[in-house]
Amino acid sequence: MRFDVASLLENIKLGITSILKMGKTLNSMQQLLIHKELTRLREGERYKSPKSLVRYGDKIYSQNDEDGIINEIFTRIGTTNNTFVEFGIGDGLENNTLALLFGDWNGLWIEASPKSVKAIEKHFHEIISGGRLKIVESFITKDNINALISENISDDEVDLLSIDIDGNDYHVLNAIECISPRVIVAEYNSKFTPPSVYCMDYDENHIWQGDDCGGASLKFLESKLSAKGYCLVGCNITGVNAFFVREDLVKDNFLEPFTAENHYEPGRYYLGGYSSGHLASYSTLAKSLTMRSGK
Numbered sequence: 001m002r003f004d005v006a007s008l009l010e011n012i013k014l015g016i017t018s019i020l021k022m023g024k025t026l027n028s029m030q031q032l033l034i035h036k037e038l039t040r041l042r043e044g045e046r047y048k049s050p051k052s053l054v055r056y057g058d059k060i061y062s063q064n065d066e067d068g069i070i071n072e073i074f075t076r077i078g079t080t081n082n083t084f085v086e087f088g089i090g091d092g093l094e095n096n097t098l099a100l101l102f103g104d105w106n107g108l109w110i111e112a113s114p115k116s117v118k119a120i121e122k123h124f125h126e127i128i129s130g131g132r133l134k135i136v137e138s139f140i141t142k143d144n145i146n147a148l149i150s151e152n153i154s155d156d157e158v159d160l161l162s163i164d165i166d167g168n169d170y171h172v173l174n175a176i177e178c179i180s181p182r183v184i185v186a187e188y189n190s191k192f193t194p195p196s197v198y199c200m201d202y203d204e205n206h207i208w209q210g211d212d213c214g215g216a217s218l219k220f221l222e223s224k225l226s227a228k229g230y231c232l233v234g235c236n237i238t239g240v241n242a243f244f245v246r247e248d249l250v251k252d253n254f255l256e257p258f259t260a261e262n263h264y265e266p267g268r269y270y271l272g273g274y275s276s277g278h279l280a281s282y283s284t285l286a287k288s289l290t291m292r293s294g295k
Contacts (some may be wrong), residue, residue, distance in 0.1 A: 123282030192217035
């Protein structure tokens with residue numbers, strides 16, 4: 001019996017092609033189910049009030065639907081200097097402030113990964129050199145955060161502060177004294193439903209292991225940030241991030257009461273990372289500077 005290598009290789013090639021097509025089909029089906037579930041949830045009675053932020057959730061470059069909620073918050077309260085500070089920004093292609101750079105925003109990113117920082121410096125060179133974005137490589141602690149911010153942000157007030165460092169979030173947030181954010185986006189540990197109060201003890205060397213040891217419960221954040229003059233105005237549908245607005249700006253713009261019991265969303269992590277279009281690319285921002293400037 002003759003062994004036909006060419007036929008064997010062709011069959012392997014066809015098999016691989018079939019597997020890849022099947023993978024794409026399964027991914028498409030998964031995305032369809034996720035989007036249908038998101039739509040179903042947002043149409044729920046709980047979110048019927050026009051003051052609810054959940055109904056405005058939308059994704060451009062955020063991990064989940066934070067982009068739409070952030071946009072809606074500033075539609076209601078306005079902006080001042082369009083300045084943001086975000087730390088824990090990953091490779092720069094999936095965070096809460098990249099979408100803002102397509103508007104008239106500027107700000108500071110702080111990231112501990114040297115690889116991510118080098119990629120951002122390389123691909124966002126023009127917007128960095130133009131002064132609209134500063135990127136700092138540093139492992140963040142409660143002892144260095146004020147220096148990291150004040151050395152790069154001259155304003156006492158910024159429109160947005162977003163924090164996601166998978167552990168010491170509250171301790172670092174509580175240590176910030178150099179700026180007064182109008183809006184704060186903070187990750188919460190959704191395993192601890194209200195009225196449960198939880199916050200991990202400060203550990204400068206903490207690295208999240210993918211378990212439930214990290215961050216703080218929503219009730220804990222609500223209580224502590226309320227004492228600092230901030231109101232909890234909502235959470236995103238996947239139960240990852242909470243949104244706080246400085247109480248002098250809240251007025252009648254948001255859904256009361258501003259409590260964890262009212263705004264808590266459970267951890268729907270199975271809905272996270274959904275597609276919002278084609279894959280994110282560094283070149284999208286870099287190659288649209290001229291057109292967006294109106295030149």
